[in-house]
Amino acid sequence: MARNILTYFGSTHADFLHADGLRSTGIIIEHLEGQSGDSILEIGFGTGATLVELAHRLQNAKLHGLERSQTMLEIAKKRIKASGFEDQISLHKSSDTTYLFSEDQFDKVYVESVLAIQSDEDLKHILQSVKRWLKPGGLLICNETIWMPHVPSSTIHEINQKCLDQFGIIQSNGSYPYSKDWEKLFQSMHFEIIQSNAIRLETDANFEQHKKSKLFTRKGKIRSKFNRNLQREWKEYERAMNEIIPPGSELMEGWLFKLVNNK
Template sequence: MNYLKYIARTGRINQHPQGRLGTHLLLKKIPHNSKVKTILEIGCGTGHTAAILSNDSSIHYEGIDNMLEMIHFCNKRKKKLNLFNCNFTHHTKNIFPYENDFFDIVICESVLAIQSPEQYNQIVTEVFRVLKGKGLFIFNETIWNLSTSLKTKQKINDTSLSHFNIIQADESATLTNWKMMLPNHGFRIKHVEEINDLEKTKYNFAVNPSELKSLLYSDKIKYLSLFNPKELFLYLYFKIINQKIIIEKGILKSYIITCEKNSLTYEKS
């Protein structure tokens, strides 16, 4: 079974820590001033975060994803919801198709942790290159608690791979390792927010008109897909397996990490 292909086909959204709340907590970290004009999302999935951001017509959004099916869905969403300030690109290499010092903000959710260390290091190098000086890289990821044993990580990853064709998180993905990795790439970590056991009632993020249209569109596609027996089977299968491998408290932790590009511009060495 390939979970990512399934979510691309059925237009699923918010496939990351704390779902909609996680995205809004992340977006809250973007400074609300006229200086923020260009935003890149790595692993844009089916394009729902683009729809939320497109409500501000002064922003130009670029989304990249290495799965063609995701980009097809993003383009359907773009056409349906008239996301004229959003652009989606299928991109399989971790060298991004953008100039140096181009973006004010780069975001991603549930993308870095599922890469190998070589891949996530390449992505962070590229994020540094395409960000403007003092630009922010903000990401929402589930990574391993430091005390989690290698055996437990391998067991969870094996189960996840066999049922979803995707790992939970690379074994090296811990807060301690990433706190060393990010400054090595020239980032200053500004803020780390743990978002595991949020008291959800504490937060009330208003739905903007673009988000509302996108939510309704996603719901429609999701419910229509359930009339197809194959998709209904997959829906139930993934739901049951998800509950079966409920991860004990403390094995994995979710964070929103905000880092700032330290230097003013990218200097090629």
């Protein structure tokens, strides 16, 4: 496979790259309970679509994003500029995240499909950083795609290895496969669990995407339609995905964790 699938998604301006797409972003935004003046961080913002929605709703909030991929960072910058929010959102590249922000800087941190695709080491590093950057009593909200309880660890490891080979990322962490494992991990780091449930059980919070951001996504889609290399690349990913996880298999689901940082 030519490159990492996330680089492909970045180059095609793909938005809401997580379980339940735009619907679950609406749910995350509701749970963030944004207040005027809040300082909010998104880790792994992809092409920046959720940050735009927050900036649109919370004009006095200080919004920051941290992202590992250079392609995503560049595309998100373009989306944010095209949507007119470059003065309200600061984007940062994560290399050594340790000293990037100051202790107790944020009221809220959120992540959409980022924690579960980490190695064990990176996952712990991110959570330790979040603990430091979040104020005591600050909120951490996550939407992560995790394994369903009937999926055995042998299947999880096999799928993760194949995804790593074919797409450059794992499907979902195998050391913390099920919701109970994530709860234990969060509790061991002194996050208090306010909510832990499947995203599908949440009340709908659909919204109309910011017009300029939607247009930016559409431009990326049109570009990929007329680009043979991108078309070929997507076909390869699709074929590989159908082989690794046959369509209709129910192995994973989007899970909402709402946590409070106890220090």
